[in-house]
Amino acid sequence: MLQNQSLIPDIKAIIATAKDKAIRAVDNERTLMYWNIGKRIFEEEQQGKDRADYGTYLIKFLAEQLQPEYGSGFSYRQLNQYRQFYRSFPIVSALRTQLSWTQYKSLLAIDNQDKREFYIAESVKNNWTSRQLERQINSSLYERLLMSTDKESVLAVAKNEKVPSDAREIIKDPMYLEFLGLKREAAYYEKDLEQAIITHLQDFLLELGNGFSFVARQKRIHIEGDEFFVDLVFYNRLLQSFVIIEIKTHKLTHQDIGQLQMYVNYYDRVEKLSYENPTIGILLCASKNGGVVKFTLPENEKNIVASQYELYLPTEKQLLEEVNKELENFREDKSNN
Structure with missing residues (x-):
């Protein structure tokens, strides 16, 4: 023995x-x-x-x-x-000795040097497999992050030269959830999408980005005798903050934003420790009206983010059209401010 x-x-x-x-x-x-x-x-x-x-x-x-x-x-x-x-x-x-030849072959297909350096840095930092790197390239991670912030910030965060100070520097819009295996033409309840995310949690964490860890599902909170249930709770060690995700399988409404704001306020006032940063809220929705989000939230609000989800990866043409449209909107918003 x-x-x-x-x-x-x-x-x-x-x-x-x-x-x-x-x-x-x-x-x-x-x-x-x-x-x-x-x-x-x-x-x-x-x-x-x-x-x-x-x-x-x-x-x-x-x-x-x-x-x-x-x-x-x-x-x-x-x-x-x-x-x-x-x-x-x-x-x-x-x-980089951490990268395999298969990964280098994927990187060779990228013409833009900044874009290639981003994927190299992220691959090394996150120890991506060849499959994970290919998936991130195919889902245009670099372009999706550029929709929210500038090229210099994207590269600096990837290379660990900068700690992200804004949720938008690491949270993507849209989020691609093709790994859930759900058919886009079917109707789903929010609980179905939530269960699929839990089943494929490792892939979902990869899509969320750097520094995320899972905390709770259907987290029950009490507010003066009333019970509420938060869909998903994560923690991000880079931002040092809780991240609350509410799933909406319909078009986003101002009531949805108000609900998430209440959960964020609760975590800030009850759960958050003194050394931690303000809680981040993500509304993961089937579709959204950017104007409704903009006028429901206070000006310069950085901790509530509406991110549309897609159940399939787009074609290259669709992606380029969407990226160009979003980048143009982003530039207009910056010039107006």
Whole structure:
């Protein structure tokens, strides 16, 4: 009989850690190999830069020589990608060992340098998997954050150069909840959406952003004999504040905003500790009228945010249209203020 029942779990944990380190080490070496191949191709290409088609000829020639022996990883398409890898990251010391080659392939598809740096910083900081990074790129996390704040703030928060001081710097509008698996054409009760969020809590925390942790569901509060139930309560360690989420499957009304304001006031006056910041309220709604939100809340209100949810990821065209529209509205609001 074992004296210490933790022996087997401890050894399994050691094995799992060692395997993970070995996989990361192999992937890092592979990434460096691809970078060096890309560098060598680029250097050779420069030797024949006076010939317009030399680059294409060179990569085709290399693919013909290497692919039969080393496989599909050395096809024309792959070799061209290694060249692009070096061109996008010309300093080898700038490569992040925390990122896998699969993640770098996703990053290579991003042309905008600020946008690419944002996803690199967020991937490293949050230890995103390749799937999580791809999902965040496909859901246009960078553009959604830009709708609420400026580019410099988005990058500074991502790189830990700035602690967010405003909920809008980390809360996205819209929020994409395609991972819930709900059909957009169906009707749902608020409790159904809430249950789906709890079931997929890890994915929902990823969508919420940095620093969130789950606190409670249907949190009961008493106000002079009356009972109320707050849908979801989270805490954000970066903002050092409670975050209350109320779910509305209908178009947002001023009564919904008033209800959330009451919950926020309660948490500020009863639950919040002296060193914590004011409570943040998020109305997660099926649709909203920005004017109703604007005129229901006091001017310069920063702690109540209405965020529309979508049950599917948009097409690239839809996303660009929406981003451009929201950015234009944001610029107009700033100029008016």
